[in-house]
Amino acid sequence: MIDTTETKFTQGPWEATFTDCLGGPAGYCRIRPKSGEMFGYFTSGEIATMYMMDEAEQQANSHLVAAAPELYEALIVARDYVQAELEMRKRSLAGHPQKWEMEERDLALINAALTKVRGES
Numbered sequence: 001m002i003d004t005t006e007t008k009f010t011q012g013p014w015e016a017t018f019t020d021c022l023g024g025p026a027g028y029c030r031i032r033p034k035s036g037e038m039f040g041y042f043t044s045g046e047i048a049t050m051y052m053m054d055e056a057e058q059q060a061n062s063h064l065v066a067a068a069p070e071l072y073e074a075l076i077v078a079r080d081y082v083q084a085e086l087e088m089r090k091r092s093l094a095g096h097p098q099k100w101e102m103e104e105r106d107l108a109l110i111n112a113a114l115t116k117v118r119g120e121s
Contacts, residue, residue, distance in 0.1 A: 007118070010047055012069020016062035029062040072117055079110045 013034045031048040050062055086103040093099040115121045 007072070009069070009072075009117075010045060012073075014047060014066045014069055016059075016066040018059065018062070029058055031062060031065050068117075072114075075110055075114055075117070079107065079114065082107045082110060 010033055014031055015034045017030050017032070019028055019030070029050045030046055031050070032046045048065065050058060050065070082103055086100055086107060089100040089103060112121070
């Protein structure tokens with residue numbers, strides 16, 4: 001597991017719980033820490049509540065948001081791997097920068113996503 005103590009967001013894992021809205025087709029979803037305690041209708045440390053009209057879209061978005069801590073951790077692992085691969089290619093293929101364009105592009109995409117996650121963009 002990656003040390004994410006430098007982050008400011010609520011540590012994972014998170015979960016999505018779905019509730020019908022007065023028996024209608026459109027309910028709402030709460031995103032909360034998996035270990036969050038329920039107090040009636042409220043959750044200790046609730047991260048977000050999502051309301052949408054389309055149930056399939058709501059569930060898909062909720063699962064994406066709930067996976068955020070694990071996705072962040074996966075990006076850290078991917079960044080470290082791509083960075084190591086890029087450094088290795090630069091050493092072994094010195095003088096041929098076109099041979100590591102893909103790694104530079106991938107690293108830029110990963111770093112842009114991490115910058116956005118950290119609120120630095």
